[in-house]
Amino acid sequence: MIRILHLFTAALLLASLASAADYPTVIRIGYPGVANDNYSPVGTATAGTLAAKGILEDEFKKEGIKIEWTFFKGAGPALNEALANGLLDFAAGLGDLPAIVHRAGGITTEVLATNYRGQTTYIVVPNDSPAKELKDLKGKKIAIFKGTNVSLSWAKILKDQGVQESDFRTLNLDAGTSRSAIATRDVDAYVGGNDVFQLRNRGVGKIIYGTPGRSPFLGRFSTLNVVDTFEKKYPDVVQRFVNDWVKEAAWGSKEENRLDVFRWWAKNGQSWQDYKEDLGSDTLASHLSPLLDAHFYSHFTSGIKVSLDNKLIRQPFEVKDWVNDTYLKKALKEQGLETFWSTYDDGGKLAVKGVVQ
Amino acid sequence: MSISRPIPIPSTPLIRRAAAFQAALRRPDYRGLYLPAALVVLWSLATYFGWVDTRILVSPLETLKTAWHLLISKMLWVSLGYSLARDASGFLAGSIIGLLLGTLLGTSRLADRLISPTFHAFKQIAVFAWIPLIAVWFGLGEPAKIAFIALVVFPPVLLNTFDGIRSVSRDYIEVARAFEFSTLQQSLRVILPAALPQIFTGLRLGLIYAWLATIGAEYFLKAAPGVGNILIDGREKFLMDQVITGVAVVAAVGYVFHYLTARLEKRLLSWRTRTDVP
Amino acid sequence: MNAQATQLALGSPTLSPVRTWIVPRWIGQSFAVTARTLFLPLLILGLWQLTSWRGWIAPQILPAPTIVWATFVELIRSGDTPTNLLISLERVGWGFLAGGSIGLVFGILMAQFPSFRAYVYPSFTIFTQVPALGWIPLLMMFVGIGEALKIIIIAKAAMVPVAINTFQGIRNIPENHFEVASVFRLTRLQVVHKVILPAALPSIFTGLRYGLTHAWLALVTVELLASSEGIGFQMVWGRQLFQLDVVIASILVIGIVGLSIDLVFSLIESRLLRWRRAAF
Numbered sequence: 054m055i056r057i058l059h060l061f062t063a064a065l066l067l068a069s070l071a072s073a074a075d076y077p078t079v080i081r082i083g084y085p086g087v088a089n090d091n092y093s094p095v096g097t098a099t100a101g102t103l104a105a106k107g108i109l110e111d112e113f114k115k116e117g118i119k120i121e122w123t124f125f126k127g128a129g130p131a132l133n134e135a136l137a138n139g140l141l142d143f144a145a146g147l148g149d150l151p152a153i154v155h156r157a158g159g160i161t162t163e164v165l166a167t168n169y170r171g172q173t174t175y176i177v178v179p180n181d182s183p184a185k186e187l188k189d190l191k192g193k194k195i196a197i198f199k200g201t202n203v204s205l206s207w208a209k210i211l212k213d214q215g216v217q218e219s220d221f222r223t224l225n226l227d228a229g230t231s232r233s234a235i236a237t238r239d240v241d242a243y244v245g246g247n248d249v250f251q252l253r254n255r256g257v258g259k260i261i262y263g264t265p266g267r268s269p270f271l272g273r274f275s276t277l278n279v280v281d282t283f284e285k286k287y288p289d290v291v292q293r294f295v296n297d298w299v300k301e302a303a304w305g306s307k308e309e310n311r312l313d314v315f316r317w318w319a320k321n322g323q324s325w326q327d328y329k330e331d332l333g334s335d336t337l338a339s340h341l342s343p344l345l346d347a348h349f350y351s352h353f354t355s356g357i358k359v360s361l362d363n364k365l366i367r368q369p370f371e372v373k374d375w376v377n378d379t380y381l382k383k384a385l386k387e388q389g390l391e392t393f394w395s396t397y398d399d400g401g402k403l404a405v406k407g408v409v410q
Numbered sequence: 411m412s413i414s415r416p417i418p419i420p421s422t423p424l425i426r427r428a429a430a431f432q433a434a435l436r437r438p439d440y441r442g443l444y445l446p447a448a449l450v451v452l453w454s455l456a457t458y459f460g461w462v463d464t465r466i467l468v469s470p471l472e473t474l475k476t477a478w479h480l481l482i483s484k485m486l487w488v489s490l491g492y493s494l495a496r497d498a499s500g501f502l503a504g505s506i507i508g509l510l511l512g513t514l515l516g517t518s519r520l521a522d523r524l525i526s527p528t529f530h531a532f533k534q535i536a537v538f539a540w541i542p543l544i545a546v547w548f549g550l551g552e553p554a555k556i557a558f559i560a561l562v563v564f565p566p567v568l569l570n571t572f573d574g575i576r577s578v579s580r581d582y583i584e585v586a587r588a589f590e591f592s593t594l595q596q597s598l599r600v601i602l603p604a605a606l607p608q609i610f611t612g613l614r615l616g617l618i619y620a621w622l623a624t625i626g627a628e629y630f631l632k633a634a635p636g637v638g639n640i641l642i643d644g645r646e647k648f649l650m651d652q653v654i655t656g657v658a659v660v661a662a663v664g665y666v667f668h669y670l671t672a673r674l675e676k677r678l679l680s681w682r683t684r685t686d687v688p
Numbered sequence: 689m690n691a692q693a694t695q696l697a698l699g700s701p702t703l704s705p706v707r708t709w710i711v712p713r714w715i716g717q718s719f720a721v722t723a724r725t726l727f728l729p730l731l732i733l734g735l736w737q738l739t740s741w742r743g744w745i746a747p748q749i750l751p752a753p754t755i756v757w758a759t760f761v762e763l764i765r766s767g768d769t770p771t772n773l774l775i776s777l778e779r780v781g782w783g784f785l786a787g788g789s790i791g792l793v794f795g796i797l798m799a800q801f802p803s804f805r806a807y808v809y810p811s812f813t814i815f816t817q818v819p820a821l822g823w824i825p826l827l828m829m830f831v832g833i834g835e836a837l838k839i840i841i842i843a844k845a846a847m848v849p850v851a852i853n854t855f856q857g858i859r860n861i862p863e864n865h866f867e868v869a870s871v872f873r874l875t876r877l878q879v880v881h882k883v884i885l886p887a888a889l890p891s892i893f894t895g896l897r898y899g900l901t902h903a904w905l906a907l908v909t910v911e912l913l914a915s916s917e918g919i920g921f922q923m924v925w926g927r928q929l930f931q932l933d934v935v936i937a938s939i940l941v942i943g944i945v946g947l948s949i950d951l952v953f954s955l956i957e958s959r960l961l962r963w964r965r966a967a968f
Contacts, residue, residue: 137748
């Protein structure tokens with residue numbers, strides 16, 4: 054009797070060992086940003102809705118794998134610190150500059166898919182400011198969250214407007230603090246994303262510059278990255294993750310889901326009308342496409358160059374060494390979505406039309 | 411023999427002080443409350459008349475209401491619990507390191523000469539400057555916060571332990587030697603009690619610093635439940651009443667620590683005749 | 689690197705017989721002291737270089753000492769460090785001036801006028817209980833994040849030790865000093881000049897010293913939070929861009945400044961208080 058028990062426990066142990074070899078006990082995902090209340094586990098774009106809907110939790114419930122989402126108030130830079138310490142397996146929705154920074158610094162991740170492309174950047178000033186354009190703000194205090202993809206966009210905006218960073222006094226503040234600083238008029242301007250709409254709606258700020266309608270070169274990208282050691286160890290897990298990612302991106306790209314998508318994003322405390330306004334007449338698909346197409350490559354290659362010029366990174370690297378699109382390709386094939394999204398060329402213009410565009 | 415009139419008491423400084431002391435004993439001194447009371451009145455007037463931006467300045471009544479709500483809600487006590495837990499862990503870690511190193515430096519001349527200069531140089535670095543490094547080395551979560559608190563706690567503990575052991579008079583050791591104490595007896599019965607007051611001062615300082623470091627860690631490192639988070643949250647949402655409540659909680663805990671350790675010190679070291687006033 | 693071997697090699701008098709005919713004693717002694725002081729730092733440096741060289745720790749987490757040194761020099765050469773340091777020192781200067789003077793005045797008033805003390809002291813103790821960090825959120829809402837915030841926080845940090853030490857210093861003057869003064873029938877001014885000041889000066893000086901140290905600490909803290917210039921900002925900039933060598937180089941600068949402040953004060957203290965015949 055005892056011997057059977059021993060055999061049984063031995064078998065159980067062996068089985069658990071075997072499964073342990075194939076599956077991790079926990080998947081740690083980082084998201085660079087926090088909801089307005091600093092607590093809720095929600096966000097925007099594919100990464101955000103993936104978190105909010107708990108899709109991965111359902112996906113991996115069978116194997117008993119725990120999904121741990123961490124939302125970083127310090128955005129990209131804070132996420133990078135966690136990556137450097139080996140505290141994360143995935144970075145979902147990491148901005149282009151922090152991703153470039155950590156890769157240039159030697160942290161080996163792989164890009165699996167795009168999260169959001171062509172994200173907008175705005176410059177907002179206090180309501181009673183006399184400034185009408187960027188040039189009017191020379192010598193004034195501007196709040197920027199350094200190290201995030203906003204600062205890369207900022208570097209490009211500077212060049213586009215023909216001014217230099219040294220013409221201004223830039224302060225490093227996170228998004229929440231920057232918005233408060235505009236409200237109290239502690240800073241003369243804030244360069245941020247569509248969260249600036251909150252200030253305009255409250256009547257404390259007015260927007261003097263926005264990237265919508267301007268060169269696609271100025272837009273921001275964010276991506277899904279995986280730590281290469283995790284990818285090599287658990288390729289099945291990564292594939293299933295990417296499958297869910299693509300499925301979620303496809304859901305978000307369907308125009309009939311437009312209002313739904315905004316409502317999910319609005320769970321982070323910002324009004325869904327802001328998102329509607331930010332998107333304007335663009336289709337969701339044009340932003341949420343997870344493809345790693347020519348536009349993606351050109352954006353990041355130019356991004357590396359701009360970062361190098363602005364001394365944001367010390368040494369360059371090749372984008373194609375960084376990208377691992379095997380999982381994406383497989384997911385697209387399995388779900389029959391190979392022609393679903395449009396592809397864009399180097400200049401960000403439409404190359405091949407997709408089913409949704 | 412009756413006294414027809416009271417004998418005039420000469421007015422020397424000492425007697426004057428004694429008389430004032432007696433008087434103070436008999437009647438509690440309320441004068442200390444006048445200033446805070448005046449400030450509260452000013453505050454109320456400012457909110458009532460709108461001298462300061464009312465979006466920011468909240469009336470004392472509102473603040474009290476918020477404070478009351480926070481007090482009876484679970485959130486405050488839960489946050490306090492988290493903060494105190496961090497405080498305790500960091501304090502424990504830091505004091506153990508401080509005690510061990512302090513004893514080492516106190517007993518060994520060689521160790522002192524080798525380690526002290528470097529230690530003093532490191533002590534000069536403003537302690538909050540370590541935060542970025544700690545954030546990268548330990549991540550942003552609990553280990554980082556506890557590491558930071560320990561970092562802040564161990565210098566005063568180390569220095570005071572060192573001082574305490576060094577100041578043990580030679581004579582005591584000689585008496586111990588005369589009685590042929592073993593090393594263990596020597597350390598337990600002679601060195602430890604002699605050094606204990608100073609070591610205790612170090613631990614007291616460490617406790618005060620630990621609480622400050624706890625708030626600082628919560629402020630600078632990742633947001634997690636805690637009193638520091640109440641402060642940050644309040645500031646971002648412009649809830650001045652929440653911030654003031656948070657500040658009051660910080661002060662109150664600091665005061666409680668101060669009081670408890672003073673009582674503990676009196677108890678533990680009552681066998682010492684203290685000539686200085688704590 | 690064997691400590692004993694080093695000491696033997698440098699002719700330390702404690703481990704080898706005095707060989708004055710080869711190496712004069714004072715040279716040997718100063719070498720020994722230098723060796724002892726540098727032993728631990730060099731050991732740490734060596735370990736650090738080894739870990740980077742062998743790659744035991746990722747270079748993003750711990751850059752090699754050589755890189756850190758190169759960055760340190762580069763920051764000075766490019767003018768980043770000097771500009772930022774100057775701005776930080778200026779802030780500390782003003783804050784310390786303001787806070788120190790207020791602290792001195794407070795301390796003197798509290799010590800000399802019992803009624804003032806009765807009104808102010810309890811509030812003062814409560815005020816000191818809350819660290820500078822605790823005041824920052826509140827203050828931020830009132831004065832924003834500009835220079836005013838920084839100067840006020842630095843002043844507060846400086847004021848507290850100065851006030852406390854001045855107060856204690858004057859209060860602890862033994863009564864008999866005053867009695868001797870009254871025997872000699874000194875005027876009030878003379879009492880201040882010849883009795884109070886010299887007796888309280890050591891305490892006041894300690895207060896000023898702690899005040900400046902705390903002011904420097906407060907500066908770093910406040911610059912970490914919201915600044916566009918200053919040495920704290922330089923550290924934040926390095927952290928945001930994941931350039932740890934910039935962070936460590938900034939820490940070096942902060943440490944050097946702190947050390948210099950301490951050194952300068954020690955020198956002044958030993959000079960100024962030379963007349964004291966202390967027991968130790």
